[in-house]
Amino acid sequence: MAAKDYYTVLGVGRDAEDAELKKAYRNLARQFHPDKNPGNPAAEARFKEVSEAYAVLSDPDKRAQYDRFGSVGASPSGFEAGFGTIFEDLFEGFFGGGGGGGRRSRARRGADLQYRLEISLEEAAAGTETKIQIPRHETCETCDGSGQETGTTPEVCGTCRGQGQVRFSQGFLTVARPCPTCAGAGRINRHPCRSCAGAGRVAREKLLKVTIPPGVEDGNQLRLTGEGEGGLAGGHPGDLYVLLQIRPHEIFVRQGADLVCELPLTYPQVCLGDEVDVPVLDGKARLHVPAGTQPGQRLFIKGKGMPHLRGRGRGNAVYEVVVEVPARLSARERQLLEELREASKESSGPLLSSFLERMKKLFGG
Numbered sequence: 001m002a003a004k005d006y007y008t009v010l011g012v013g014r015d016a017e018d019a020e021l022k023k024a025y026r027n028l029a030r031q032f033h034p035d036k037n038p039g040n041p042a043a044e045a046r047f048k049e050v051s052e053a054y055a056v057l058s059d060p061d062k063r064a065q066y067d068r069f070g071s072v073g074a075s076p077s078g079f080e081a082g083f084g085t086i087f088e089d090l091f092e093g094f095f096g097g098g099g100g101g102g103r104r105s106r107a108r109r110g111a112d113l114q115y116r117l118e119i120s121l122e123e124a125a126a127g128t129e130t131k132i133q134i135p136r137h138e139t140c141e142t143c144d145g146s147g148q149e150t151g152t153t154p155e156v157c158g159t160c161r162g163q164g165q166v167r168f169s170q171g172f173l174t175v176a177r178p179c180p181t182c183a184g185a186g187r188i189n190r191h192p193c194r195s196c197a198g199a200g201r202v203a204r205e206k207l208l209k210v211t212i213p214p215g216v217e218d219g220n221q222l223r224l225t226g227e228g229e230g231g232l233a234g235g236h237p238g239d240l241y242v243l244l245q246i247r248p249h250e251i252f253v254r255q256g257a258d259l260v261c262e263l264p265l266t267y268p269q270v271c272l273g274d275e276v277d278v279p280v281l282d283g284k285a286r287l288h289v290p291a292g293t294q295p296g297q298r299l300f301i302k303g304k305g306m307p308h309l310r311g312r313g314r315g316n317a318v319y320e321v322v323v324e325v326p327a328r329l330s331a332r333e334r335q336l337l338e339e340l341r342e343a344s345k346e347s348s349g350p351l352l353s354s355f356l357e358r359m360k361k362l363f364g365g
């Protein structure tokens with residue numbers, strides 16, 4: 001970056017006057033501003049380059065030094081601190097929909113709020129309507145958010161002459177800090193509104209109805225436009241984000257639109273097949289277990305999962321088969337199992353056959 005000529009960067013001649021510099025910088029900075037080029041590192045680099053060039057050339061001392069020595073010996077980090085201030089000076093009113101008539105607008109948008117709402121898996125599946133109590137600051141109706149008693153106007157701060165900032169020099173850079181007298185407001189309110197004590201906002205609890213569509217997922221957010229904190233001095237209110245948290249379910253775990261649970265079955269059930277009662281989200285259903293079902297196999301009931309949030313249809317209820325081996329046996333069970341062990345010596349499944357085959361190969365048995 002050091003090799004770049006600042007005049008070339010801004011596209012102006014060596015004899016360019018202040019107005020011309022300013023105009024060139026404005027055009028380029030607007031073109032390459034990071035807000036207008038999100039995720040574009042080339043534009044960001046250009047923006048920094050342009051800002052650096054302007055920071056030097058707009059300062060008569062630095063410009064003279066640059067003209068003579070071709071550099072000002074600045075550390076790159078020094079410019080980071082400086083250009084925010086320069087940028088704000090030039091662009092007040094250009095970005096963020098500033099005030100009309102060249103006068104600085106004091107309207108401020110209210111902050112966004114977030115509310116965590118816990119719902120059950122059943123509510124997430126069916127959708128629900130609920131009421132939530134939101135503590136928030138609403139724009140004061142008496143003063144319309146100005147904080148000023150009707151008919152009075154705020155006084156311009158003497159310390160910063162209404163700028164809200166005081167500047168001081170740090171090396172060759174001018175650094176701005178919020179004004180200590182007015183805390184950056186630029187104005188001093190000698191007649192605060194009685195309803196809000198000058199704050200422009202009052203604390204209230206608002207009861208809001210929230211409609212949750214069927215199929216929402218844990219972590220989804222609903223935006224309620226304009227239901228956040230109230231704006232100041234005519235600014236718009238912020239938004240309210242309702243963050244949905246779905247309570248863990250007794251039985252089901254969600255996998256996308258499917259609802260999955262383990263289904264413990266006995267060895268005879270998976271061998272012979274069965275009809276069993278299984279849970280679904282809204283009650284019970286009959287599930288057919290085919291003869292020869294394997295451990296870990298997944299059995300489905302179609303359309304008994306979660307609805308798709310966007311689009312039609314539902315996922316499935318999924319039952320993952322677990323074969324439970326009894327830890328204790330009755331005398332009758334033991335007797336039957338011993339008989340079964342004898343009987344099954346003759347038969348073997350594909351897993352056992354393949355295992356015996358491989359063992360034979362290995363040991364030549």
Ligand SMILES: [Zn+2]
Nearest residue numbers: 140143193196
């Ligand atoms: Zn008020």
Ligand SMILES: [Zn+2]
Nearest residue numbers: 157160179182
């Ligand atoms: Zn001040």
